[in-house]
Amino acid sequence: MMKTVRDLFRYNLEFALGAILILIVFGFAAASFFSPYPPMDSYVVAPDVPPSWAYPFGTNSRGQDVFWQLTLAIRNSLLFGLSVALMSRILSLLIGLVAGYAGGITDRILMTINDTFVVIPLFPILVLFFFMMRDNMSWPMLAVAMASLGWPYDARLIRSVALSLRTREFTAMSVFSGMSTRQILVEEHLPYVLPIVFSTTLNNMNWSIGLEVTLSVIGFTNIETPTIGTMIYWANQHTAMVAGVWWWILFPVVLVIMTFLGLYLLSVSMNEYIDPRSRLTRMGGQA
Amino acid sequence: MRTYALYLVRRFAQFILVVFIGINIAYLITHLTPVDPVEQAISSVTMFGQSSPEMVEVMRKTLRELYGLEGSAWEQYVSFWRRMATGDFGPSLSAFPTPVSTLIWQALPWTLGLLVSSTLIAWIVGNFLGGLAGYYRKNSLLKALGILAMSLQPIPYYIVAFILLVVFGFLWPVLPISGGAEMNIDRQGFAFAASIVKHSILPALSLVLVGLGAWFIGMRSLVSNIVTEDYVTYAELGGVDRRRILFSYVMRNALSPQLTGLALSLGAIFNGAIITEFVFGYPGMGTLLVRAVNAGDYSLVLGITSVSIIAVASAILVIDIIYPLLDPRVARS
Numbered sequence: 172m173m174k175t176v177r178d179l180f181r182y183n184l185e186f187a188l189g190a191i192l193i194l195i196v197f198g199f200a201a202a203s204f205f206s207p208y209p210p211m212d213s214y215v216v217a218p219d220v221p222p223s224w225a226y227p228f229g230t231n232s233r234g235q236d237v238f239w240q241l242t243l244a245i246r247n248s249l250l251f252g253l254s255v256a257l258m259s260r261i262l263s264l265l266i267g268l269v270a271g272y273a274g275g276i277t278d279r280i281l282m283t284i285n286d287t288f289v290v291i292p293l294f295p296i297l298v299l300f301f302f303m304m305r306d307n308m309s310w311p312m313l314a315v316a317m318a319s320l321g322w323p324y325d326a327r328l329i330r331s332v333a334l335s336l337r338t339r340e341f342t343a344m345s346v347f348s349g350m351s352t353r354q355i356l357v358e359e360h361l362p363y364v365l366p367i368v369f370s371t372t373l374n375n376m377n378w379s380i381g382l383e384v385t386l387s388v389i390g391f392t393n394i395e396t397p398t399i400g401t402m403i404y405w406a407n408q409h410t411a412m413v414a415g416v417w418w419w420i421l422f423p424v425v426l427v428i429m430t431f432l433g434l435y436l437l438s439v440s441m442n443e444y445i446d447p448r449s450r451l452t453r454m455g456g457q458a
Numbered sequence: 459m460r461t462y463a464l465y466l467v468r469r470f471a472q473f474i475l476v477v478f479i480g481i482n483i484a485y486l487i488t489h490l491t492p493v494d495p496v497e498q499a500i501s502s503v504t505m506f507g508q509s510s511p512e513m514v515e516v517m518r519k520t521l522r523e524l525y526g527l528e529g530s531a532w533e534q535y536v537s538f539w540r541r542m543a544t545g546d547f548g549p550s551l552s553a554f555p556t557p558v559s560t561l562i563w564q565a566l567p568w569t570l571g572l573l574v575s576s577t578l579i580a581w582i583v584g585n586f587l588g589g590l591a592g593y594y595r596k597n598s599l600l601k602a603l604g605i606l607a608m609s610l611q612p613i614p615y616y617i618v619a620f621i622l623l624v625v626f627g628f629l630w631p632v633l634p635i636s637g638g639a640e641m642n643i644d645r646q647g648f649a650f651a652a653s654i655v656k657h658s659i660l661p662a663l664s665l666v667l668v669g670l671g672a673w674f675i676g677m678r679s680l681v682s683n684i685v686t687e688d689y690v691t692y693a694e695l696g697g698v699d700r701r702r703i704l705f706s707y708v709m710r711n712a713l714s715p716q717l718t719g720l721a722l723s724l725g726a727i728f729n730g731a732i733i734t735e736f737v738f739g740y741p742g743m744g745t746l747l748v749r750a751v752n753a754g755d756y757s758l759v760l761g762i763t764s765v766s767i768i769a770v771a772s773a774i775l776v777i778d779i780i781y782p783l784l785d786p787r788v789a790r791s
Binding site: 286293296299301302303389391412431432436439 | 479480616729
């Protein structure tokens, strides 16, 4: 395990960059536990102070310290992305593995439904969801809604791997030795798809954090929960750019871009690592 | 020809399924959530003054009829579908008594124009450059473009649009950052068209910037895989013109997965367009949707959601129909 990570660092620039970015972002999120005052309380510090030694990221028009608020916001955003990704993994694994293993008509039906979900425009549907829920809209509820819509792309990927496992000899072996379908899927096939599940998890986090930021910025989530999106929302509400309080906007945007880039680079390098051909090329061998 | 007909039937069935499932999700959301849109509308009306209980009761009954919330669950479901099929979403509450369909028809051309032009630009330019980058792996300019594409691709539409807004709104104000065309201008002729183009530059640019990266990266990896195929080596040894190898031998083969990719990502691109419109106050569906939510206009929100689903499904159907013309293998399999 350690050797793999070391090799990745050495041969894969994307992995090294992504890992560094994500470590910074996670370190930032971890710092939220040491906040000297509750980050959402307003008027605990003087408002609209530009970045200085006392307030590294300045303070906003609501009298909050941007640095400490940002640590909590990024923690919530990451947590949100992680919970959506984990929940939707369950669906995509279930559907992908079953479709790939069963094949035939089951596969056709599942993949038809799958392709339908891929193309349905989710944003208007999530907006409709917010519209119906309004003040009852909560953070976990949005996570569940997004998880139940965000599985299909990855289910198709997992299915394509499972499809190739179906014809392998060890699968026939397991069937003949009397293993149940559930056992074959969980004990035999799951380990093979785990690497790809991991890289799709990172992609899914990117997707869900991005969507959450977008919904929050328009104000279509619970705007009292501090996330990167709601921070930008409040900054826009106070017309921070016009008022010259640029640090209220700049730092959240920079941090969230670091998160997206980091997660993306990690997933790209994971994919390359999974594919032996590209790994060989990278290490200087002949493909 | 028969296989093409069969193919079309299958694609059309998929289209029906997308619309069916999408509209059903919309139905479930509107009918299973604990919040009653009628009570919400009433509370927003009664908030500003006293109303007699009898009037509230009349209002409640009218609204329930208007929203199709009368009768048993099955009756509601049937009437919901009837309204979808006839395109009758009732009058808009925020722009009473204009029908929702009129508002949507006004906004739809803006969204379509922005969406189609920016998607085409991003797809064509991205694939072209990506193909070059996959074929000429050593070229440092193309390598730099690859890094740029990789760093733009994971960033959500909103952030890119917002950065463009800040740059061109505050730091270097040369382009219009809001609206679809100048307000007091003759609504026809060259000046109007020029104004539309000028106003669409920033929204289109942010859509292109994000979209370009994905097509670039996808095409680059496809091409660099195809280049190792024997037939390419053979053509190179046979002295076929390099440009001809790249465009007719390599890129043409790589285009069909990219076209499938386009059909699959149209939903996501549509989401992006809606958000970008909101950022730039572009007079399309996105701005209309946000305004409808803020005004508490139930019929309008539901109408836009349904039309979005149908619009995206139709666009995919169009791609599916022209797909076999570009790649004849598709209809035969």
